[in-house]
Amino acid sequence: METPESVRQDIPKASEKAEGRLEIREEPDLAGRSERLFGWILKGGGLSILVLFGVVILVCLVAAWPSIHRFGISFLWSSTWNPNRKIFGAFPYLVGTLWVTGIALITSIPVAIFSALFLSDYAPSWLSGIVSTLMEMLAGIPSIVFGAFGITFMVPLLRDHLEPFLARTLGTRWDFFNGDPLGYGILAAGFVVGFMIVPLVATVTRDSLLMVPQEMVEASYALGATKAETVFFVKLREVMPGIVGSVILGFGRAVGETMAVLLLVGNQPSIPQTIQDVGYTISSLLANTFTYAVIDPLYAAAEVELGLILLVITLAVNTLGRELLLRLMGGRLAGSVGGG
Amino acid sequence: MGSMTRLEGPISGRRILVTVFVLGILLVSGILRPVVSLAAGNITISGSSMLFPLEQVWALAYMKKHPGTHISVASTGSGFGIANAANGNITVGASDAFLTKEFRQRYPNLVSVPIAFDDAQVIYNIPGLDKKVVLNFDGKVLARIYLGKIRYWNDRQIRALNPDVHLPHTRIRVVHRADASGTTFVFTDYMNQTSKEWYNQVGRDMSPAWPVGSGYNGSDAVVAAVMSSPGSIGYVGLGWVMEYHLTTGALKNLDGKFVRGSVDTIREAGHAALKDPSFPDDFNRSIVWNIHGKNVYPDANFEFWMVNTNLDAGTMKEVRKLLMWALTKGQASKYTVKSGFAPLPFRPLKPRLDKIINRLLPGNGFNERSPG
Amino acid sequence: MARMSVSGFYAYYSENPALRNISLEIPDRQVLALIGPSGCGKTTFLRSLNRMNDFVKGFSVKGQVTLDDVDIYSSGLHPVVLRRRVGMVFQKPNPFHKSIFENVAYGLRIQGVRSRLILSDRVEQSLRSAALWDEVKDRLNSSAFSLSGGQQQRLCIARALAVEPEVLLLDEPASALDPISTARIEELIQDLKTQYAIVIVTHNMQQAARVSDRTAFFLTGEMVEIGETSRIFTNPSDERTEDYITGRFG
Numbered sequence: 001m002e003t004p005e006s007v008r009q010d011i012p013k014a015s016e017k018a019e020g021r022l023e024i025r026e027e028p029d030l031a032g033r034s035e036r037l038f039g040w041i042l043k044g045g046g047l048s049i050l051v052l053f054g055v056v057i058l059v060c061l062v063a064a065w066p067s068i069h070r071f072g073i074s075f076l077w078s079s080t081w082n083p084n085r086k087i088f089g090a091f092p093y094l095v096g097t098l099w100v101t102g103i104a105l106i107t108s109i110p111v112a113i114f115s116a117l118f119l120s121d122y123a124p125s126w127l128s129g130i131v132s133t134l135m136e137m138l139a140g141i142p143s144i145v146f147g148a149f150g151i152t153f154m155v156p157l158l159r160d161h162l163e164p165f166l167a168r169t170l171g172t173r174w175d176f177f178n179g180d181p182l183g184y185g186i187l188a189a190g191f192v193v194g195f196m197i198v199p200l201v202a203t204v205t206r207d208s209l210l211m212v213p214q215e216m217v218e219a220s221y222a223l224g225a226t227k228a229e230t231v232f233f234v235k236l237r238e239v240m241p242g243i244v245g246s247v248i249l250g251f252g253r254a255v256g257e258t259m260a261v262l263l264l265v266g267n268q269p270s271i272p273q274t275i276q277d278v279g280y281t282i283s284s285l286l287a288n289t290f291t292y293a294v295i296d297p298l299y300a301a302a303e304v305e306l307g308l309i310l311l312v313i314t315l316a317v318n319t320l321g322r323e324l325l326l327r328l329m330g331g332r333l334a335g336s337v338g339g340g
Numbered sequence: 341m342g343s344m345t346r347l348e349g350p351i352s353g354r355r356i357l358v359t360v361f362v363l364g365i366l367l368v369s370g371i372l373r374p375v376v377s378l379a380a381g382n383i384t385i386s387g388s389s390m391l392f393p394l395e396q397v398w399a400l401a402y403m404k405k406h407p408g409t410h411i412s413v414a415s416t417g418s419g420f421g422i423a424n425a426a427n428g429n430i431t432v433g434a435s436d437a438f439l440t441k442e443f444r445q446r447y448p449n450l451v452s453v454p455i456a457f458d459d460a461q462v463i464y465n466i467p468g469l470d471k472k473v474v475l476n477f478d479g480k481v482l483a484r485i486y487l488g489k490i491r492y493w494n495d496r497q498i499r500a501l502n503p504d505v506h507l508p509h510t511r512i513r514v515v516h517r518a519d520a521s522g523t524t525f526v527f528t529d530y531m532n533q534t535s536k537e538w539y540n541q542v543g544r545d546m547s548p549a550w551p552v553g554s555g556y557n558g559s560d561a562v563v564a565a566v567m568s569s570p571g572s573i574g575y576v577g578l579g580w581v582m583e584y585h586l587t588t589g590a591l592k593n594l595d596g597k598f599v600r601g602s603v604d605t606i607r608e609a610g611h612a613a614l615k616d617p618s619f620p621d622d623f624n625r626s627i628v629w630n631i632h633g634k635n636v637y638p639d640a641n642f643e644f645w646m647v648n649t650n651l652d653a654g655t656m657k658e659v660r661k662l663l664m665w666a667l668t669k670g671q672a673s674k675y676t677v678k679s680g681f682a683p684l685p686f687r688p689l690k691p692r693l694d695k696i697i698n699r700l701l702p703g704n705g706f707n708e709r710s711p712g
Numbered sequence: 713m714a715r716m717s718v719s720g721f722y723a724y725y726s727e728n729p730a731l732r733n734i735s736l737e738i739p740d741r742q743v744l745a746l747i748g749p750s751g752c753g754k755t756t757f758l759r760s761l762n763r764m765n766d767f768v769k770g771f772s773v774k775g776q777v778t779l780d781d782v783d784i785y786s787s788g789l790h791p792v793v794l795r796r797r798v799g800m801v802f803q804k805p806n807p808f809h810k811s812i813f814e815n816v817a818y819g820l821r822i823q824g825v826r827s828r829l830i831l832s833d834r835v836e837q838s839l840r841s842a843a844l845w846d847e848v849k850d851r852l853n854s855s856a857f858s859l860s861g862g863q864q865q866r867l868c869i870a871r872a873l874a875v876e877p878e879v880l881l882l883d884e885p886a887s888a889l890d891p892i893s894t895a896r897i898e899e900l901i902q903d904l905k906t907q908y909a910i911v912i913v914t915h916n917m918q919q920a921a922r923v924s925d926r927t928a929f930f931l932t933g934e935m936v937e938i939g940e941t942s943r944i945f946t947n948p949s950d951e952r953t954e955d956y957i958t959g960r961f962g
Binding site for chain 1: 767793795799800804807808809818821822868871
Binding site for chain 2: 080081082083084085151155156159180182183184185262263266267268269270278280284287288289291292293294295
């Protein structure tokens with residue numbers, strides 16, 4: 001949404017120039033023409049994004065209208081999803097999506113940050129090179145492969161070890177951990193999506209860490225800080241905006257991840273009562289049933305509305321993240337102004 | 341988006357809005373809908389993922405014999421097949437489910453042609469139970485399991501059907517399909533017809549509102565989930581049972597006999613159904629659950645091709661030729677049984693097929709000889 | 713009395729000598745200015761005094777540098793401890809992305825000071841010593857980057873003072889600042905010298921003349937001469953020193 005506006009501001013208003021103000025047109029003709037052509041190309045590119053976005057939103061709204069009209073806002077917290085009776089409610093899918101995304105972020109962010117710190121500050125350069133390359137390759141693996149990995153590795157591991165372990169330990173105190181260790185479920189899906197996010201967050205964080213100004217690091221050392229203190233209290237704080245940005249990217253990926261989740265989450269529209277439970281996410285529901293839902297306008301509308309909700313969630317998180325980023329970088333921007 | 345009114349210059353905010361709006365309306369109203377050319381000699385088959393393997397071997401064999409015809413096959417789900425056959429995007433829609441009353445009202449031009457037999461069978465993984473042991477189920481017990489009301493394998497109601505089997509006190513893990521599936525349609529139809537509870541609470545659907553359990557995309561995932569999770573119960577079609585040599589449960593049929601699904605018991609069911617005068621000519625009932633016969637498997641179904649009566653005459657002739665072939669030579673077990681289906685019984689079927697073909701191309705009955 | 717003393721000091725960047733046979737004393741409550749053209753080794757020398765060059769790959773030293781008669785390279789004195797006693801301010805203001813208060817408190821916090829009372833007392837004292845208190849006392853929780861460049865540099869000085877060093881190393885502390893800010897920093901140096909031993913690297917000869925008590929002239933890794941600032945600038949004993957301060961090269 002940003003692009004078209006900023007582009008437009010840079011383009012001279014052709015109509016004004018043409019009308020009686022020829023004396024200020026001093027640019028050589030050729031340069032002017034190519035400049036204008038370039039401007040038009042940019043304008044076209046920017047506008048096409050705007051148009052595309054508008055068309056997508058509009059088409060979705062129109063397609064979702066029967067459901068919006070029928071169920072109103074209660075669509076959000078209604079738990080019944082019964083195509084047979086033509087009753088549709090988003091709540092289980094919303095909850096499932098948030099569970100999987102939450103587990104993915106909670107598990108992946110610490111791992112990603114620690115691996116980024118290791119790569120930027122602790123690993124010998126040869127090792128850092130190898131691990132970084134592997135990590136970038138990891139980010140390019142198709143999600144279906146992650147799903148297969150989840151089924152062959154994570155599910156048995158969770159079913160036979162981690163989930164019974166949780167039930168035996170934490171489960172004796174809190175029922176929330178005392179579920180049926182099926183292996184499939186929100187935990188498996190969350191973990192595997194977490195794996196998919198790690199390279200994303202780690203790569204961005206590592207790159208930000210490598211770009212922390214040396215003066216900043218030296219300032220810390222000069223005050224008698226150890227390496228660990230410098231890394232944790234100065235460098236990590238320094239790259240916070242980068243981390244927040246990559247986490248937002250990671251959130252977007254987690255919330256929309258389809259294939260791997262669909263294979264692992266258990267696809268049951270119930271509200272998880274324990275960490276071992278199965279659930280259902282919006283994107284896996286759409287992948288599973290959308291081709292079937294098209295036969296009934298209300299059914300299809302409900303699914304499109306779910307897609308719209310996903311879009312709204314992503315937009316909201318992006319906006320909040322941008323606010324947070326601005327706050328984190330606020331000092332930095334002011335500093336660059338006042339530093340003259 | 342709010343900033344658009346501020347814009348000036350050759351492309352004004354208002355014009356952008358109008359453009360977006362018009363484009364959107366065009367898309368929504370379907371004017372820009374991709375037009376699939378249905379040229380004669382070009383047949384597109386799309387729909388049921390279950391039928392897809394059979395359609396592939398059929399298409400290869402048929403195109404070898406009829407070089408002038410090109411058949412393309414796609415696996416897109418039965419719902420997609422029905423909807424797109426109805427609006428003319430494809431030539432033939434493949435479906436595991438027959439046209440229910442609702443579909444027939446919405447798509448009056450669709451004719452369903454039965455082209456093979458399939459079924460839904462119960463599979464399970466019970467720790468400590470010999471892999472060879474066949475459990476008996478009836479619709480009521482199966483429904484109560486899938487409703488979450490029977491929760492352990494040694495439940496009194498399961499034991500009552502299996503007095504000689506020692507069942508462990510293991511939690512039952514219900515496994516079902518997550519995608520819209522014809523197998524699910526067939527499976528839930530059996531429960532729908534035999535259990536009031538199921539009929540009242542869930543009903544028959546390709547993608548019903550499952551009260552309990554966990555869902556998986558595709559029969560292969562269901563097999564994997566059942567095999568890997570102790571205590572699981574699930575359901576798959578004949579092809580998967582044959583491919584993985586799965587032990588399946590026996591279902592109680594109308595005569596009170598417990599029968600396991602197989603090519604023979606499914607054919608038995610088909611024969612019995614087609615001999616039954618009450619079985620509808622337009623096949624708006626695929627399931628043969630209420631058919632008498634000692635060896636009838638009660639959860640068998642027809643697989644269908646949906647053909648739109650509005651196809652142009654040239655295409656229709658091609659389709660008819662393909663149908664004739666599929667229903668006769670195509671039923672050979674090297675195609676059907678090898679792909680996990682039971683062949684249709686030609687003789688009892690012929691009078692009904694005659695009527696169907698007549699509906700598609702008036703004056704053209706089914707005049708081929710029976711398969712050799 | 714000499715706080716630090718250097719004798720027969722050599723420094724190498726992977727076999728290439730950067731400093732050759734440097735010997736000098738850094739007395740308490742005095743300002744020593746290091747002057748010389750770019751690349752003469754004066755900054756390398758300054759950073760050798762608190763072992764900041766340890767982070768440079770291939771850097772090695774020979775000879776002796778002592779702080780209160782303890783060799784800082786070979787005695788087992790930990791660099792972290794050394795740097796608490798020998799503070800440093802850099803060429804470009806380099807505050808952390810923290811509040812003004814937290815910037816100054818950083819050195820104390822990593823030493824384990826938790827008491828809010830001690831922290832705020834020490835932060836105020838340091839900011840006063842750096843002549844910044846009056847300007848920032850009402851916005852201690854604002855980001856350090858909301859300050860002007862000159863204020864940022866004084867904040868960095870306050871940050872260095874907060875850990876109560878004995879020696880203060882200033883690496884061209886005013887080179888990135890405007891004349892008014894520079895003047896304030898120079899005034900500040902005059903105040904600070906009553907408490908600390910100060911070593912300042914500068915390119916600005918007038919600045920060296922204004923703020924320092926003694927001046928050392930470096931050229932291509934060697935110390936050409938050292939002496940009272942007034943004498944160096946009026947009557948240098950070496951021809952090369954004279955050429956440099958009269959602007960014939962550099």
